[in-house]
Amino acid sequence: MIDCPMPAAALAKIDQTSLKLALVKKRDEAKRAFEAAYPKSAEWLARRKIDLAQLRRPAQLVAGMSLTGSLLLSSPNSVSLTSGESKTRLAYYGFVPVGELFSRLKNQLATLVPTKPGHADLTTEAEISRIIEAELGIRAVPELEGERLNHSFGYIGKEQHLKRFPGDSIYLHDEEQSAGIAPGLGGWGYFVYSRQEMTDQDVMKEKYYFAVQTLYLPNWKTDWPRLVKWYKHRKMLVINTETGQAVVGVVADAGPAEWIGKQFGGSPEVIRDLGLTTTLGKTKVLLYFVDDPENKIPLGPVKQRIGLAELEKA
Amino acid sequence: MDIFYDHIILIHEIHSEVEMLDVSEKDKKEMVQLIEETIHQRILHIILDHLHKDHHEEFLTRFQAAPQDGALLDFLKGKVADIEERIKEAAEEVKYELLKELRKHTSK
Numbered sequence: 183m184i185d186c187p188m189p190a191a192a193l194a195k196i197d198q199t200s201l202k203l204a205l206v207k208k209r210d211e212a213k214r215a216f217e218a219a220y221p222k223s224a225e226w227l228a229r230r231k232i233d234l235a236q237l238r239r240p241a242q243l244v245a246g247m248s249l250t251g252s253l254l255l256s257s258p259n260s261v262s263l264t265s266g267e268s269k270t271r272l273a274y275y276g277f278v279p280v281g282e283l284f285s286r287l288k289n290q291l292a293t294l295v296p297t298k299p300g301h302a303d304l305t306t307e308a309e310i311s312r313i314i315e316a317e318l319g320i321r322a323v324p325e326l327e328g329e330r331l332n333h334s335f336g337y338i339g340k341e342q343h344l345k346r347f348p349g350d351s352i353y354l355h356d357e358e359q360s361a362g363i364a365p366g367l368g369g370w371g372y373f374v375y376s377r378q379e380m381t382d383q384d385v386m387k388e389k390y391y392f393a394v395q396t397l398y399l400p401n402w403k404t405d406w407p408r409l410v411k412w413y414k415h416r417k418m419l420v421i422n423t424e425t426g427q428a429v430v431g432v433v434a435d436a437g438p439a440e441w442i443g444k445q446f447g448g449s450p451e452v453i454r455d456l457g458l459t460t461t462l463g464k465t466k467v468l469l470y471f472v473d474d475p476e477n478k479i480p481l482g483p484v485k486q487r488i489g490l491a492e493l494e495k496a
Numbered sequence: 497m498d499i500f501y502d503h504i505i506l507i508h509e510i511h512s513e514v515e516m517l518d519v520s521e522k523d524k525k526e527m528v529q530l531i532e533e534t535i536h537q538r539i540l541h542i543i544l545d546h547l548h549k550d551h552h553e554e555f556l557t558r559f560q561a562a563p564q565d566g567a568l569l570d571f572l573k574g575k576v577a578d579i580e581e582r583i584k585e586a587a588e589e590v591k592y593e594l595l596k597e598l599r600k601h602t603s604k
Binding site for chain 2: 197202205209212215219220222
């Protein structure tokens with residue numbers, strides 16, 4: 183038993199505003215201490231929208247346990263995001279609607295990205311990486327294991343589909359068929375040697391691929407055997423700095439040529455998910471390496487912060 | 497719905513104190529929620545403090561699936577012999593702090 187019970191007679195009047203503030207302070211202190219001691223567990227709970235104040239409400243808990251962000255937005259049975267209360271609660275637990283996520287990323291990067299293709303200074307690059315990790319949950323860097331492209335900021339243009347295996351045709355690609363298929367092979371050849379051995383991961387690699395200018399790397403001519411291996415299907419994150427839309431993909435082609443005026447190429451799906459709709463268009467993007475040694479970051483558009491839950495499933 | 501450690505922390509003591517306050521039902525509900533969240537946060541903290549990190553994920557998975565499941569306490573006891581005592585101590589501490597706040601803001 184606790185030793186400071188409150189006599190009933192003393193409870194007649196309270197300063198409820200200051201009491202509420204004090205209780206909020208206690209709650210926030212406990213939360214901060216927990217997050218500082220167990221950041222992964224805190225994120226684990228947050229990703230499942232587990233509200234510790236609502237543990238006694240099974241429906242609330244169940245709703246929070248299994249719904250992804252997109253389902254949460256669309257399901258009539260889930261928490262309504264039209265209510266200010268729900269928005270506050272979701273934001274408090276780390277869920278940010280996709281439009282808001284893009285907007286936040288765009289606004290934070292606006293003053294940091296270079297004005298022309300190239301690289302930001304090292305301090306700014308570190309800040310950009312910090313923002314990306316905070317907003318998207320992805321560790322992305324312009325230089326990884328000593329390797330750096332000639333540009334980490336520049337223009338990206340739309341590429342065609344790539345042949346994934348001998349005999350592949352545009353009709354076997356299930357999305358963006360109007361983009362066509364490149365007559366030659368990608369810079370790293372076929373993804374697999376037969377249709378039968380193609381896995382879902384191979385399909386995703388072609389859907390979300392980048393072309394990067396490895397051929398212009400200063401050490402390409404002398405070190406290409408090693409670089410070919412290093413860059414093959416290297417995972418990268420592209421961010422449309424004009425909209426904040428982000429996509430994770432892999433390097434699967436070399437190019438584009440310098441004279442085109444673009445520094446990067448993206449598959450039809452990459453371009454679509456970056457928000458570009460015209461085949462002639464080009465947009466300013468950041469293209470960073472994804473530091474993902476355990477290969478847990480999924481390929482495709484990033485529509486919410488990637489947290490421990492996704493990483494655990496990967 | 498009960499939480500598996502409710503019988504250890506005697507959370508109803510706090511509920512009773514709030515129930516006695518001369519405030520609206522809405523305010524009582526709000527205060528109880530703040531108090532509960534603080535307590536659950538602290539209890540979860542103390543559990544993870546004592547539970548080896550290799551078991552954190554399993555515990556959290558089971559906890560989120562069924563916070564009321566009495567088997568959770570058995571699971572914890574199997575890993576930390578005196579976990580019941582540790583939870584009780586943490587609960588006493590946080591309840592004391594919360595009740596001090598209640599008293600501080602109460603006038604006779």
